[in-house]
Amino acid sequence: MKKASRTGQPALSTPINLPILNESDSQTSPQCQNLFFLLLPDYQSPASDSVNNFDFSNNNSEPFVTDQVIETQEQNNQQKNVEGFIFLSFQADYFFSTEILQNPSLPVDFVVYQNIDEQPLINDVLYSSVPKLTAQSLAKTNAYTQQSILQIVDQAWQVFWAPNDNFTKSFERNLYPLYLFAGLSMSFLVFLLSRLHSKTLTQAELATHDLYASQEALKRSRLLYQAVVENASDLVTIIDLVGNVLYASPSHEEVLGYNPEDLANINAFQLLHPDDFESVRIKVAGLADGGSGRAEFRFKRKDGSYILLEGIGTGIVDDRGKVGAVFIISRDITERKEIEKRKDEFMTIASHELKTPVTSLKIYTQYLQEYFQKCHDPVALELLNKMNQQLGRLTNLIRDLLDVSRLEAGKLQLRTSIFDLTKIVKETIAIVQLTTEKHTIYLTSSRVAMVQADPDRISQALVNLLTNAVKYSPQSDRIEVSVNADNEQVKVCIRDYGLGIPKSKRKQVFDRFFRLNRPKSETYAGFGLGLYICAQIIDRHEGKIWVQNTVGPGSTFCFSLPIVAKKRKSRKKQNRSTKIRQKDKKPNKLLK
Amino acid sequence: MPTKILVADDDPAILDCLQMFLTAEGYQVDCLADAAQITTNYSRSNLPDLILLDIWMSGSSGKEVCLRLKKHRLFKKVPILLVSAHQDTAKIAQEIGADGYLLKPFDINELRSLVKKFDKS
Numbered sequence: 001m002k003k004a005s006r007t008g009q010p011a012l013s014t015p016i017n018l019p020i021l022n023e024s025d026s027q028t029s030p031q032c033q034n035l036f037f038l039l040l041p042d043y044q045s046p047a048s049d050s051v052n053n054f055d056f057s058n059n060n061s062e063p064f065v066t067d068q069v070i071e072t073q074e075q076n077n078q079q080k081n082v083e084g085f086i087f088l089s090f091q092a093d094y095f096f097s098t099e100i101l102q103n104p105s106l107p108v109d110f111v112v113y114q115n116i117d118e119q120p121l122i123n124d125v126l127y128s129s130v131p132k133l134t135a136q137s138l139a140k141t142n143a144y145t146q147q148s149i150l151q152i153v154d155q156a157w158q159v160f161w162a163p164n165d166n167f168t169k170s171f172e173r174n175l176y177p178l179y180l181f182a183g184l185s186m187s188f189l190v191f192l193l194s195r196l197h198s199k200t201l202t203q204a205e206l207a208t209h210d211l212y213a214s215q216e217a218l219k220r221s222r223l224l225y226q227a228v229v230e231n232a233s234d235l236v237t238i239i240d241l242v243g244n245v246l247y248a249s250p251s252h253e254e255v256l257g258y259n260p261e262d263l264a265n266i267n268a269f270q271l272l273h274p275d276d277f278e279s280v281r282i283k284v285a286g287l288a289d290g291g292s293g294r295a296e297f298r299f300k301r302k303d304g305s306y307i308l309l310e311g312i313g314t315g316i317v318d319d320r321g322k323v324g325a326v327f328i329i330s331r332d333i334t335e336r337k338e339i340e341k342r343k344d345e346f347m348t349i350a351s352h353e354l355k356t357p358v359t360s361l362k363i364y365t366q367y368l369q370e371y372f373q374k375c376h377d378p379v380a381l382e383l384l385n386k387m388n389q390q391l392g393r394l395t396n397l398i399r400d401l402l403d404v405s406r407l408e409a410g411k412l413q414l415r416t417s418i419f420d421l422t423k424i425v426k427e428t429i430a431i432v433q434l435t436t437e438k439h440t441i442y443l444t445s446s447r448v449a450m451v452q453a454d455p456d457r458i459s460q461a462l463v464n465l466l467t468n469a470v471k472y473s474p475q476s477d478r479i480e481v482s483v484n485a486d487n488e489q490v491k492v493c494i495r496d497y498g499l500g501i502p503k504s505k506r507k508q509v510f511d512r513f514f515r516l517n518r519p520k521s522e523t524y525a526g527f528g529l530g531l532y533i534c535a536q537i538i539d540r541h542e543g544k545i546w547v548q549n550t551v552g553p554g555s556t557f558c559f560s561l562p563i564v565a566k567k568r569k570s571r572k573k574q575n576r577s578t579k580i581r582q583k584d585k586k587p588n589k590l591l592k
Numbered sequence: 593m594p595t596k597i598l599v600a601d602d603d604p605a606i607l608d609c610l611q612m613f614l615t616a617e618g619y620q621v622d623c624l625a626d627a628a629q630i631t632t633n634y635s636r637s638n639l640p641d642l643i644l645l646d647i648w649m650s651g652s653s654g655k656e657v658c659l660r661l662k663k664h665r666l667f668k669k670v671p672i673l674l675v676s677a678h679q680d681t682a683k684i685a686q687e688i689g690a691d692g693y694l695l696k697p698f699d700i701n702e703l704r705s706l707v708k709k710f711d712k713s
Contacts (some may be wrong), residue, residue, distance in 0.1 A: 208711065348648075351678045352648055352676075354677075355697055356603050356696060358697040360605040360606055360609040362699070362700075363612075363700055363703075364609055364612075366700040367609075367616070406679070413680070446658065
């Protein structure tokens with residue numbers, strides 16, 4: 001009715017199931033199927049005139065044709081003019097029973113069109129016995145094998161119909177390609193799903209395999225670490241920050257005599273030598289911030305004796321990011337210390353044994369020099385001068401080797417005092433000047449430069465730098481030394497006009513045993529230790545040493561030392577400085 | 593009377609050259625290879641004016657000898673110069689109360705000037 005109201009056109013109602021009264025026994029049959037109403041709009045008179053362009057008067061055999069001029073305006077007029085509706089019942093079963101005379105009770109599928117064109121459209125369907133009739137199934141109208149024209153109230157209605165079985169067969173036959181397509185699609189979908197499943201399964205299997213492999217690797221790694229720790233000859237210990245033993249490797253029994261289970265209830269700090277207790281405790285506490293540290297300490301064995309251990313500790317960070325324990329690997333260094341001690345003794349003996357014959361040679365040589373000088377024998381004197389120079393070289397080589405040995409062992413002792421560096425520079429220049437007749441060493445200095453240092457070692461560094469300047473500038477006759485001080489530091493530079501040093505090698509010259517590759521004619525004897533020792537000496541005094549860029553030939557070596565603060569020059573401080581000097585000074589090696 | 597210098601060193605070459613040089617310088621030189629014999633070889637009447645003492649000698653330690661001499665009633669006023677190749681000679685000399693030191697190998701001018709400071713003649 002809505003459609004009829006909206007369009008002003010005839011329409012069919014939805015199917016209506018009416019109970020059929022059986023007159024014989026006054027019972028109702030279950031239902032009456034395919035019953036619906038035809039709704040015919042009834043127009044007002046003027047409108048009826050106006051809508052007479054609908055040709056209702058054609059002969060009955062002709063299908064009812066609307067002009068399809070249901071233009072909006074006219075439609076609106078029709079709607080306005082609809083006065084009411086004429087309801088006519090259409091009982092499909094009855095209709096088709098008259099059409100199918102052979103078998104009136106045969107079930108029928110049918111569709112009713114308002115449009116009686118040959119190609120009906122889905123929108124023209126007024127009624128279909130097949131639920132959810134689609135355009136596609138409508139296109140298969142050959143499923144409906146019969147066609148009838150229904151004349152009701154001068155209107156023609158086209159009815160396509162077919163017995164149920166025929167319709168179904170035909171419809172299904174028409175659907176075969178669809179079934180085929182659907183089947184193929186399903187197969188393809190199944191194939192895709194199967195592939196996807198297979199792939200997913202493979203990925204899952206791979207992931208599972210990887211997980212399993214990772215677990216196995218982790219297990220192997222754990223076993224490996226466990227084996228390393230359990231079989232290590234070093235002591236592997238885990239303690240908390242206050243020294244309680246959390247884990248001790250089996251090696252503790254062999255090295256210290258303690259069963260690891262015994263140590264689990266012991267505070268390791270209590271077994272430290274009393275002299276080492278505080279330093280180790282502080283170092284372990286220092287690991288609370290993370291990082292690692294090293295310490296040498298004496299540890300009490302089960303038999304009561306002490307063993308010298310070297311331990312390297314690392315803080316273990318827990319889940320909360322805090323260090324709650326320390327992992328320590330320790331080893332017995334008694335033997336190593338003994339070897340170091342023997343090495344020191346050897347170096348001392350070697351020093352003594354090498355220097356003693358040089359001492360007597362030097363005395364004899366210098367005595368003869370004086371003798372032949374008195375005798376005015378220039379040839380003998382020249383030969384003895386050369387001998388003395390070579391003895392000087394030998395002395396320096398022995399000293400350098402011993403110094404390097406001490407530096408490597410960290411045992412170069414400094415006997416510091418406060419002194420004027422400019423004065424030491426002057427004295428050293430005077431000594432080196434005696435060794436060369438060709439060169440003249442010029443000094444420029446701005447002011448007194450007080451430093452706190454070991455004067456002998458600083459002098460040694462200066463001698464090395466000056467003798468290098470002499471040695472590597474055989475073609476020139478000038479060496480310039482400058483001492484410049486400000487409030488922070490004093491800088492000493494030694495400039496020669498010799499062979500120079502390539503820019504790329506300027507840092508390497510301070511390496512141990514470094515020698516510049518020069519042509520054979522320009523090769524100079526030496527171990528390559530002088531500059532290394534200079535650098536080490538200056539470094540020990542918290543100074544700096546470098547090769548400075550030089551305009552023209554030659555090279556410029558500079559070093560700087562921190563200057564003693566002015567406040568030390570106050571009267572009170574000066575007295576203390578004097579005391580220090582008196583305490584440390586070695587006036588011409590005369591102690592009293 | 594020339595100044596009497598006692599040289600105690602276990603190396604004959606050192607004894608030989610020092611004796612030669614110091615004698616040439618006009619000193620009276622006694623040599624001892626075993627420093628432990630110093631106290632037994634000298635009496636109040638023939639005490640040396642200066643002792644040149646090696647630190648490291650076979651048989652006796654120069655350090656111990658020096659410490660003992662500094663406490664000896666006869667020798668405590670005799671100046672002692674340590675003569676050694678030991679790197680820490682200066683430190684040792686200070687520790688044991690020696691009057692000076694010479695680090696081997698030294699120049700004869702160093703020896704000459706140091707000995708001259710104790711020359712009583």
